[in-house]
Every structure is written in structure tokens, then in C-alpha cells.
Amino acid sequence: MYVLTKISDIIPLQPTSFSRPTHDALEDAINSKYANKVLHNTGLCVCVHDIEKIEDGMIRPGDGAAYVKCVFRLVVFRPFIGEVLVGWISSCTDQGINVKMEFFNDIHIPKSMLFEDCHFIPSEQAWIWKLGDDKLYLDVNEKIRFRVEQEIFTEQHPAKPGATEDQPKQAPPYAIVGSCQTDGMGLVTWW
Secondary structure, rough: EEEEEEEEEEEEEEEHHHOOOHHHHHHHHHHHHOOOOOOOOOOOEEEEEEEEEEEEEOOOOOOOOEEEEEEEEEEEOOOOOEEEEEEEEEEEEOOOEEEEEEOOOOOEEHHHHOOEEEEEEEOOOOOEEEOOEEEEEOOOOOEEEEEEEEHHHEOOOOOOOOOOOOOOOOOEEEEEEEOOOOOOOEEHHOO
């Protein structure tokens, strides 16, 4: 679910951080730049794991910050295809189920990836899996186990000037498509 990614970058250290140890100030600056951000084709950055190399800082004319080139490793959330994860159902639509985790919300299980004989009930906003004579509900705020089938990275572009809220919503920069078609998948309370 988590991987280490090595990155080389030039990190600005503001004059207010000069009194602190360089390693600590760099770690805070890297975390503020990368934590909770999606790197395209890499994943969702969580935090700095370690700093491997720190070069001398450079100062630009007219700027009080020191620019330090460093090599560091980040902890990145990027589950592999086929990995089984646990989350909570955030909403149900006729298109499928949306799942959230404690720190990641862009997970979708399309209706084609649900169990056979699953039906959406619009009045209850829930999916029902008919298993013989039993009806098992997939309802909001239930804990669900699912398998990662696909990850989707979308290039993000800034909004155009004068954009209104009526325009279509941009796709998230990183999304996961899951499935619930094998034994052990579905609500945790079922198994």
C-alpha cells in the first residue's frame, strides 16, 4: 500500500528557519511542499522518510531564502493492482459504490465490478446482493473490503479565468477503481 520514492529537488529554506538544524528545517520544508499532494504517476505523498543527500545552499539576489538541493525519500500511498484494502462506503449511486479511507476518498467500485445479482435500490440509496433467499445490503458508512483493479492518474490544469461553478467537475488527480467479485470481498461483517 505504501512505497518509498526517491526525489531530487531544490528546497527553499526561509530565513526564519536558519536558527534550526538544517536537517530538521529541510524535513519540515519538504513535508509542507509534498505532503498530501499527488505526484503524477507516483501516488499520494504522505511524508518524508529520510533525507539521503544535502548539498550546500545557494542564495539568489534579492531573496533571503537559501535554496538547498537535496535527495530524499518520500512515503507514498500507491496500492498495487490486486491488493486488498478496507474502507468505508461513502455513497451509493446507480453507477456503483464510492469508498473512502481515513486519508483517501477517490475510490470507486463500478456496478460491473460488484457481485453477480447486485441491484441498486434508489429509494434506499443502497446496493443489495441477492444470495439465494438472503438479501445482503451494501449501505453507506459500512466497512467494505475490496480489491484494487486499476489506478487512474489525471493531469490537472488550472481553472480558466472567470470559470463558474456550473462547469463540469474535474476528475481527481489520482483515483482507484476497485472490485468486489471474489470471496471475502464486500462488507467486513459478512465474513
